[in-house]
Amino acid sequence: MEKRTLSFQEIWNMSFGFLGIQMGFALQNANASRILQIFGADLHELSWFWIIAPLMGLIVQPVIGYFSDKTWTKLGRRRPYFLIGAILASIGLILMPQANLFIAILPALWVGAGMLMIMDASFNIAMEPFRALVGDNLRDDQKTLGFSVQTVLIGLGAVIGSWLPYALSNWFGISNVSNNGVPQNLIWSFIIGAIILIISVLITVFTTKEYTPEELHHFSERKAKEDGIKTTSSKKQTLGIQSIFTDFKNMPQVMRQLSWVQFFSWFGLFGMWVFTTPAVAQHIYKINDTQSELYSKAGDWVGIIFGVYNLASAFMAFFLPYISKKIGRKETHALCLSIGGLGLMSFYFATDKYFLIGSAIAIGISWASILSMPYAMLASAINPKKMGVYMGIFNFFIVIPQIINAIIGGPIVKYFYNNQAIYALTTAGVSLIIAAVLALRIKDTSFIPR
Secondary structure (H helix, E strand, C coil): CCCCCCCHHHHHHHHCHHHHHHHHHHHHHHHHHHHHHHCCCCHHHHHHHHCHHHHHHHHHHHHHHHHHHHCCECCECCHHHHHHHHHHHHHHHHHHHHHHHHCCCCCHHHHHHHHHHHHHHHHHHHHHHHHHHHHHHCCHHHHHHHHHHHHHHHHHHHHHHHHHHHHHHHCCCCCCCCCCCCCHHHHHHHHHHHHHHHHHHHHHHHHCCCCCHHHHHHHHHHHHHHCCCCCCCCCCCCCCCCHHHHHHHCCCHHHHHHHHHHHHHHHHHHHHHHHHHHHHHHHCCCCCCCCCHHHHHHHHHHHHHHHHHHHHHHHHHHHHHHHHHHHCHHHHHHHHHHHHHHHHHHHHHCCCCCHHHHHHHHHHHHHHHHCCHHHHHHHHHCCHHHHHHHHHHHCHHHHHHHHHHHHHHHHHHHHHCCCCCHHHHHHHHHHHHHHHHHHCCCCCCCCCCC
């Protein structure tokens, strides 16, 4: 008995919930800064509010990974977690742009920040089990395809989420003017995103089966036997959730090497998400007034270019398995990161808003690789029995750089860049280039049971 080869349709259904998750995530990434500014946040304070997001990831993903490894219910091992995450994230999506409804209780800015925290915690609850599900259900020779399919769905969901406010305003006539509150096109975009999130996750829940813990154990033992390796059990095992720290200490070499690549990749991405809207408003639209109609147009255009980079990543994801077979996974990742870094730095040279479409395509190429190549390399190198917890621990190297950027990014923009957000994007580009260089040092190997 061994894992069966899944059809493309089965892999597609298994990851389909990511479309809704990423649609909600894209709405958050493209519009949270804008919403918080409408509620009264200053430019240099934005990164401090955004620190909530990576903090939630730091706490939530390893814990969810640990417990999902130990879970078995009628819904399976991973599915209960991303269903619960989807429900909570939908609540946050609906309430964040309408935080001013609670103004009699708390300031809208703090309610909005609280909804951002709920959304991001919930996205993290849902995302980690989806990553682990690919590691659980797919053979090694299908894992790159599995993570690439996830990237395609992530891209499609993000395109819909990023373009939705622009579409509702320009195609359906829903107002994008602030009038001392969040524009109606944003409010409706978040409501639609919540509905699609629930539906897409339910499709995965009802069309996907999971291997039982006994079957996964058998697969691991069989692989060890085929490789001529005698498995042994430790006499002393660390019990309970403290085993997360033991697993962290004993992480494989590939994971340690990937950690530095992830650090500089996500340091740059965080800067992009926080500062793109004010950077485009200042650099292209020549406007700082967050309540003006022109600033709203700048925000809607950021949604368009965020959609472009996600659309580019969806197309690029189809080619990643082929390219990685030709030149190697780490080489593919380094190349894509370099292109994305140059794309971010090119914002500085933009003369009009249409120039940014080319920049976004370059960013999309790197985003496709960031969402798939590190996970494909990691999934091949770790113990299948600890797939969930290691996928959660791996999130440390995504959220820690974001926390650091959140702490220092605002003061750097205020005191070193004179509140010119465009330089934050240039810094983000340099960070991706550093990640590309470090990617070439990875020793891409497979897990050997012992």
